[in-house]
Amino acid sequence: MSRGISSSVNAVAKIAALSFVLLSLARQCYGQLRPGFYTGKCNSRDFDFFSGQITSTEENVEEIVTQKVAKEFARDPTLAAALLRLQFHDCFVEGCDASILINGTSSEQQAGPNKSVRGYDVIERIKGALERTCPGVVSCADIVVLATRDAVALASNGNVRYPVRTGRRDGMTSLASNVNLPSPTIPVSQSIDAFQKKGLNVTDMVLLLGAHTVGITHCGFFQDRLYRPDPTMDTNFREFLKTRCPQDGSGSNNPVVLDQGTPMSVDKSYYVQIKRGRGILQIDQDLATSGLTNKMVFELANGFDFAFRFGQAMVKLGEVEVKTGENGQIRRTCAAVNLL
Ligand code: HEM
Structure with a gap:
């Protein structure tokens, strides 16, 4: 009898241990960047007048970014330069979390090296398009890295293409005093x-x-x-x-x-x-x-x-100190942290 009890206690302990391992594995995968993170996550909704029903269509997030970047690049072929520098200045301060995009009197944008950074408006326009398609899904941090990749492909005539893993979350802190970028005279x-x-x-x-x-x-x-x-x-x-x-x-x-x-x-x-x-x-x-x-x-x-x-x-x-999983948030607008 007591052997029966101890073996079932053992079995429960084993199941508990296994579930713990599986759960932490799942959490780890959930909390990591991966290719195609947005696949199946961005569904646009439409009202169908004939059936009176709301329909849902799966959208390709990366394709939306690529198309927006192509339009912006056609208007301004210096976009690749703007975004490359923007990504560098974002990733080196608080990691690639779009903290550089937050507006404010003492935010990163106010720091000396960021005064001549360009492209904030472009990222915000791409974010706008994605929010209209599937609100609250795509992070500004991912948009910066994806848009830079696309602009670089265009500025290199398709020669420089690289795969970008996604799943970054947006940061909630942006302080000019945190900006410590190398100066042009650094040894x-x-x-x-x-x-x-x-x-x-x-x-x-x-x-x-x-x-x-x-x-x-x-x-x-x-x-x-x-x-x-x-x-x-x-x-x-x-x-x-x-x-x-x-x-x-x-x-x-x-x-x-x-x-x-x-x-x-x-x-x-x-x-x-x-x-x-x-x-x-x-x-x-x-x-x-x-x-x-x-x-x-x-x-x-x-x-x-x-x-x-x-x-x-x-x-x-693009993978420096990224926030993933439960960290950070998905901002509604890149220029401001969600307050609620
Ligand atoms: C030691 C490292 C670096 C230093 C000291 C540095 C410094 C600078 C400076 C002083 C400028 C000109 C700013 C101005 O005149 O307004 C500049 C421009 C630029 N930097 Fe860097 N940089 C560094 C690394 C990088 C990295 C890693 C990237 C991207 C991966 C990058 C991309 C750019 C681009 C594309 C521009 C031109 C921006 C434009 O046309 O608007 N830089 N950098």
Whole structure:
């Protein structure tokens, strides 16, 4: 009799242990990014006048993002540059949780390095389209990463395509005082440390700085290099840049493209330029001269599969300190935390 009781107690304990394991496994899977997280989750509702019934149609979230990005890109082909920088500045502060999109007098947007970040409005328009289709389903954090991927594909003529896992949740904190992004004069070794703190190694860093293959900076960020002058800069190039950025500082807001080769295209040209002493920001040029990174720069300039490897690094950047599962929330509008 007592043997019977003890064996059934054993069985109950085993079932309890198994359920615990299964439950934690389920929770783990639930709390992780995965490909196609939104499949089956976004259903649009319509009223059918003939039957008098509400109908529900499954929508493809990623397709909606892709189509919206294509329209925005057609209007403004500098979109890839805007979104690449926006994703970097989002992911490096509080993780990829769209905290950079929150408005407020002391939110991340107010921090110095974020003042010239562009593309907030584009993400909000895509969010608007998704909220009209299936409210409360798609996070702003996922939209940032998906839209950047699509813009990069367009700006690279389809050469740079990478798979994005989804399931990010939106953050609820956005403070300018939390923004601690590398400055353009950061030494390479310190930049390596900053990336390492985010789980990105030196190879990832060199690849991600390759995002400076598109977009612009302003004279104020680098013009001291012209008049010191910085010996690592090509002399003819320096003279050319002086015409854009006069010494008296009157042109400190003048835009200058970061990749003087193919400024509108996501490709390996950035590495070719910095190898030739035509890097614009100090950190760009230092990548080509520092013993810690110059080998990789040479390899990439010589065609070492930039398209694929840049995509891989973007995937890693997009997974920095993400919030998933029960963490964070799905904001109704990207510019504000849901209060209720
Ligand atoms: C050490 C790391 C980095 C530093 C110091 C840095 C610094 C800067 C600076 C100073 C600008 C110009 C801002 C202005 O003139 O308004 C800029 C632009 C840009 N950055 Fe970076 N950056 C870094 C890494 C990255 C990464 C990892 C990405 C993306 C993956 C990125 C993407 C961009 C893009 C695309 C632009 C042009 C933006 C536009 O045209 O609006 N940067 N960066």
